[in-house]
Structures are given as C-alpha cells and as structure tokens.
Amino acid sequence: MKAIVRRDRRLVTDDIAEPAPGPGQVLVKTLVCGICGSDLHALHHLEHMVETNLRAGAADTLDASADIVFGHEFSAEILDHGPETARTLKPGTRVVSVPMALGPGGVELVGYSNRYPGGFAERMLLQEAMLLPVPNGLSAEAAAMVEPMAVGEHAVGKANPGKNSVCLVVGCGPVGLAVIAALKARGLGPVIASDFSEARRHMAEVMGADIVVDPSASSPHAHWEAFDVPATLASFGAARLMGRSMRDAIVFECVGVPGLIQSLVEAVPPTARIVVVGVCMEDDRITPVLAINKQLSLDFVFAYSPEEFAATLQRVADGTIDVAPLISGVVGRSGVPAAFEALGKAGGPVKLMVNPALD
Structure with a gap:
C-alpha cells in the first residue's frame, strides 16, 4: 500500500x-x-x-x-x-x-x-x-x-473552570483554538485570547473568544480588573481587606516556547492557575519565589482520556463545536x-x- x-x-x-x-x-x-x-x-x-x-x-x-x-x-x-x-x-x-x-x-x-x-x-x-x-x-x-479538539477538552477538564472563572488563552494555534472551543462548549466566559497573528486572532473570534488581543499592541493582562480579578498583589490585598468580590483567573499556555511560563508567572494575577498545554521541547527556567508570593498553581496537561475523546466526538457531531x-x-x-x-x-x-x- x-x-x-x-x-x-x-x-x-x-x-x-x-x-x-x-x-x-x-x-x-x-x-x-x-x-x-x-x-x-x-x-x-x-x-x-x-x-x-x-x-x-x-x-x-x-x-x-x-x-x-x-x-x-x-x-x-x-x-x-x-x-x-x-x-x-x-x-x-x-x-x-x-x-x-x-x-x-x-x-x-x-x-x-x-x-x-x-x-x-x-x-x-x-x-x-x-x-x-x-x-x-x-x-x-x-x-x-475530534482528536485535536479532544486535547482542548482535556486541558479545560483539568483546569475545571466555573462560572466565576475568567480565562485567558495565550496562543491561538490549533491547541489554543481547541481550548477556546471547549470553554465555550461549557458556556463559560469571558474568554480572552491572545496571539500575534491576525489570522489566528480571527479564528479565535470565530471559535467564540469574547475578547481578542494583539499582544504587540496591548497586554492581554490589562483586562483582569475589569472582570473583578485583582491584577496585582497590592490590588489583591486591598480587595481581601475590603471584602470585595473576586473572580478567579485561569491562564492556558498554548504556545510552548522557552521563557513563556516565566513571563506568565510574572504577569498573571495572584492565585491564578496556569495550565501548560503548549509543548516546549527545550529546557526552561522560572523564578519560583514569584509564583510563591502570588500563590500560583501550575499544571501540565497531555492528550486526553478515552471518555474525553468520546465527549468531543459528541460535541462535534451535534454542532456544539463547529x-x-x-x-x-x-x-x-x-x-x-x-x-x-x-x-x-x-x-x-x-x-x-x-x-x-x-x-
């Protein structure tokens, strides 16, 4: 053959x-x-x-x-x-x-x-x-x-976002788009998407992203406070002291290049959860004390389970994910x-x- x-x-x-x-x-x-x-x-x-x-x-x-x-x-x-x-x-x-x-x-x-x-x-x-x-x-x-979209299903399942979550997807290639699709299939939002490529930003909008950012023009992290997510340690401390309502931040890293995890550790809000979906094949470095001070969670995900694969097939078949x-x-x-x-x-x-x- x-x-x-x-x-x-x-x-x-x-x-x-x-x-x-x-x-x-x-x-x-x-x-x-x-x-x-x-x-x-x-x-x-x-x-x-x-x-x-x-x-x-x-x-x-x-x-x-x-x-x-x-x-x-x-x-x-x-x-x-x-x-x-x-x-x-x-x-x-x-x-x-x-x-x-x-x-x-x-x-x-x-x-x-x-x-x-x-x-x-x-x-x-x-x-x-x-x-x-x-x-x-x-x-x-x-x-x-179904197979590539199941990768997004697994990443979102691992992150377990809820109605109180604000999600940022960094990188809108096939993996990032699969994550956006899985988030929107659950009816979640707002979903912020960031990519340098105009074509990929357009695809993020098509897949349902609520806010799409060109990181060469503005920071995707500029939107946290507007959605009741304290963006800095100072803001977080003041919000707790005043009893202000707060939402949680979940960031999906869907690029996989050296230095990106460290840049997210520095930029994401306190108590944020960083879910690493992008595959970096090289050695990388982070500064743990920054993540410690901000009480960040760092998760790594790979592939999917047979159950997540089947669930993705159903969502594609019934049109929930186009x-x-x-x-x-x-x-x-x-x-x-x-x-x-x-x-x-x-x-x-x-x-x-x-x-x-x-x-």
Missing part, C-alpha cells in the same frame, strides 16, 4: 507492507488524517522526542532511525476484523479512534510507531476496543478533527511536504489534512 514515510528526516512516498490485524485489532482504510504540530516537530527532531519520552518513563517501543508513518488525527472506514474481535461495528462503518494499539512491548501510539503506521498510510490497524462510530452526516474531515472553519484544506500524497512547510510558517493555515489515497 502507499504511504508517506518519514525516512532520514524527509517525507517520501513509498510502498509499505500491508498490515494484517492481530487479536483484538481491526483493519481500516484511512479517509483523511490531519497534520499535527507534533508531526512538524517530529520530522526533524523525532530522536529528541523519543529521548525525552524515555526520560519520562515511556515504553521503549520506537526506533527513531527506522521508517515511521505519521498520522494520529484520522477518520477511517472498517475493512476487516482480526481474531478475537466482537465485530460489533461492521465493514463499511466510518470510525474514529484514540490512536493507541497494543503491541508486544505494550501500548504504542499509532502514527508514532514502527509497528503501527498512522493515517498517512492508505490502511491502518486499530484496536477494536478504542473504535467509535462516526454519527451519520458528519464528514470525514470533521470527524478527523470545526468546519478550522479545516484549511486536504492534500494528496504529493502535497504533504509542501503542507508541512505551510503549517510551519507563522500565520499559516490552521489545519491541513492528508488523503493518502490521492496522489
């Missing part, structure tokens, strides 16, 4: 072996697959990603020097079932799935595995237990958006290298998808 393969830090189209489903697995045809920011990074830095994952305690199941077929944001169609499957979903059923499979060495991530090619291949192997049928009427492209504005286009195999370049540029398309059946 045809696939776009990462080989020697390049993307090439090649024929690879047909996958055969093992126990509990299902063979599927890829319909479309989104290109994730992690794919852009992994093209040139997969070795570093593997090394950091091993330091974090991940299983040693990926050889970064061998061929890899990326793609974990997919929708697919069932072709066949392997042994020891319930066959509840019949061939022809369109599905999405948490991109995980059980290999001999344990759980592997589909699209970041030498054993399980991702959605940049014409066909994949998925775990039957992870499959969810795509509701009737939902396009293949919209269904493929993903259509985020889909910038679909390319065939020959268009993937150019799509990677376009997505790597500031202010570029939000989400490009691959149809591996197209040349």
Whole structure:
C-alpha cells in the first residue's frame, strides 16, 4: 500500500507492507488524517522526542532511525476484523479512534510507531476496543478533527473552570483554538485570547473568544480588573481587606516556547492557575519565589482520556463545536511536504489534512 514515510528526516512516498490485524485489532482504510504540530516537530527532531519520552518513563517501543508513518488525527472506514474481535461495528462503518494499539512491548501510539503506521498510510490497524462510530452526516474531515479538539477538552477538564472563572488563552494555534472551543462548549466566559497573528486572532473570534488581543499592541493582562480579578498583589490585598468580590483567573499556555511560563508567572494575577498545554521541547527556567508570593498553581496537561475523546466526538457531531472553519484544506500524497512547510510558517493555515489515497 502507499504511504508517506518519514525516512532520514524527509517525507517520501513509498510502498509499505500491508498490515494484517492481530487479536483484538481491526483493519481500516484511512479517509483523511490531519497534520499535527507534533508531526512538524517530529520530522526533524523525532530522536529528541523519543529521548525525552524515555526520560519520562515511556515504553521503549520506537526506533527513531527506522521508517515511521505519521498520522494520529484520522477518520477511517472498517475493512476487516482480526481474531478475537466482537465485530460489533461492521465493514463499511466510518470510525474514529484514540490512536493507541497494543503491541508486544505494550501500548504504542499509532502514527508514532514502527509497528503501527498512522493515517498517512492508505490502511491502518486499530484496536477494536478504542473504535467509535462516526454519527451519520458528519464528514470525514470533521470527524478527523475530534482528536485535536479532544486535547482542548482535556486541558479545560483539568483546569475545571466555573462560572466565576475568567480565562485567558495565550496562543491561538490549533491547541489554543481547541481550548477556546471547549470553554465555550461549557458556556463559560469571558474568554480572552491572545496571539500575534491576525489570522489566528480571527479564528479565535470565530471559535467564540469574547475578547481578542494583539499582544504587540496591548497586554492581554490589562483586562483582569475589569472582570473583578485583582491584577496585582497590592490590588489583591486591598480587595481581601475590603471584602470585595473576586473572580478567579485561569491562564492556558498554548504556545510552548522557552521563557513563556516565566513571563506568565510574572504577569498573571495572584492565585491564578496556569495550565501548560503548549509543548516546549527545550529546557526552561522560572523564578519560583514569584509564583510563591502570588500563590500560583501550575499544571501540565497531555492528550486526553478515552471518555474525553468520546465527549468531543459528541460535541462535534451535534454542532456544539463547529470545526468546519478550522479545516484549511486536504492534500494528496504529493502535497504533504509542501503542507508541512505551510503549517510551519507563522500565520499559516490552521489545519491541513492528508488523503493518502490521492496522489
């Protein structure tokens, strides 16, 4: 079958072996697959990603020097079932799935595995237990958006904002937009969004942000006091002394560059909660005494649970989250290298998808 393969830090189209489903697995045809920011990074830095994952305690199941077929944001169609499957979903059923499979060495991530090619291949192997049928009427492209949108669902779930929360989303790429969508799906606000890119600020408005800020023109932190959030230690102390009503601040860091966490520690209001969603692959530094004096909370989040993935599918299917504005286009195999370049540029398309059946 045809696939776009990462080989020697390049993307090439090649024929690879047909996958055969093992126990509990299902063979599927890829319909479309989104290109994730992690794919852009992994093209040139997969070795570093593997090394950091091993330091974090991940299983040693990926050889970064061998061929890899990326793609974990997919929708697919069932072709066949392997042994020891319930066959509840019949061939022809369109599905999405948490991109995980059980290999001999344990759980592997589909699209970041030498054993399980991702959605940049014409066909994949998925775990039957992870499959969810795509509701009737939902396009293949919209269904493929469930995976990246579930990242925002998990981040917001971890933050657990309430009606008394004022939320700031720093960075309006796909991750930040997913966070905004998850916040607005809960009916929460105000949501402040900040990004240097005019195009991404526009997308933040489309996804429901109440206030959109160009940080080169004004500070996104200038709005706290207007929403009854004391912005400084002095203001916080005076509010407590006077018995003034106060709301809580939650800040989602959705960029992932060195220095940003420290800048937020310095800028956010006292008692704020900083939720780190953006993935910084480099060493970073903060000044803990500032966070201590301001009694800040710092949380780090990753991916999502199967339950959050299913909840996101339901919200996309019923229209609570409209993903259509985020889909910038679909390319065939020959268009993937150019799509990677376009997505790597500031202010570029939000989400490009691959149809591996197209040349």
